[in-house]
Amino acid sequence: MSSKQRKGEASKKSEPANAPRVAPVRPAGRAPEAIVASRHGTGVVTRLGRGFSMGELSGAGLSPRLASNWGARLDIRRRSVIQGNVDALRSWGAHETRTLKVDGRVKGLEEELEKVGREVKKEAVKAEKEVAKVEKEVKEEAEKAKKAVKRKAAKPKTKAKKSES
Numbered sequence: 001m002s003s004k005q006r007k008g009e010a011s012k013k014s015e016p017a018n019a020p021r022v023a024p025v026r027p028a029g030r031a032p033e034a035i036v037a038s039r040h041g042t043g044v045v046t047r048l049g050r051g052f053s054m055g056e057l058s059g060a061g062l063s064p065r066l067a068s069n070w071g072a073r074l075d076i077r078r079r080s081v082i083q084g085n086v087d088a089l090r091s092w093g094a095h096e097t098r099t100l101k102v103d104g105r106v107k108g109l110e111e112e113l114e115k116v117g118r119e120v121k122k123e124a125v126k127a128e129k130e131v132a133k134v135e136k137e138v139k140e141e142a143e144k145a146k147k148a149v150k151r152k153a154a155k156p157k158t159k160a161k162k163s164e165s
Contacts, residue, residue: 031072032088036080051075052085060089067093 034056036049051073057064059081068074070093 026070027093029092031070032085032092034073034075034078034085035082036078037082049075049078051078052089053078053080055079055081056085056089059086060093062089062093 034049034052035046037044037046039045052067053075054064057067057072057074062072064074067089072089072093
């Protein structure tokens with residue numbers, strides 16, 4: 001077994017159980033083109049750029065590696081952040097990664113909700129049994145009290161005789 005295989009196994013064991021195992025899906029359609037502003041003479045002209053800047057990628061919530069794997073072009077020399085490029089990246093691909101993360105969380109929350117639901121049902125059954133037990137005890141005590149009242153009512157009261165002198 002090579003050291004790479006052992007490292008891979010160790011990393012799998014250290015991952016949390018609820019971590020999503022599916023890689024983010026590549027967004028449908030072509031990657032958008034970056035637009036840059038360039039100055040010509042007295043005016044500003046927009047044209048297609050070589051790629052997106054790092055600031056635009058982070059503004060859209062994408063990592064440079066993921067965006068590159070998905071087919072978006074990067075221009076590491078550019079420093080400007082154009083809001084139109086950020087919006088284009090967001091509409092193209094950032095929502096895909098968010099939905100996958102949310103789906104993983106939702107699945108974990110659904111499992112936890114089912115677990116809590118089972119526990120609540122168990123507690124409800126225990127509570128119903130306890131209520132039935134208490135009701136039975138209350139009925140028994142009520143019966144005892146009724147019998148005691150009947151016994152006292154059945155006994156004739158003895159009157160003290162008046163002595164005649």
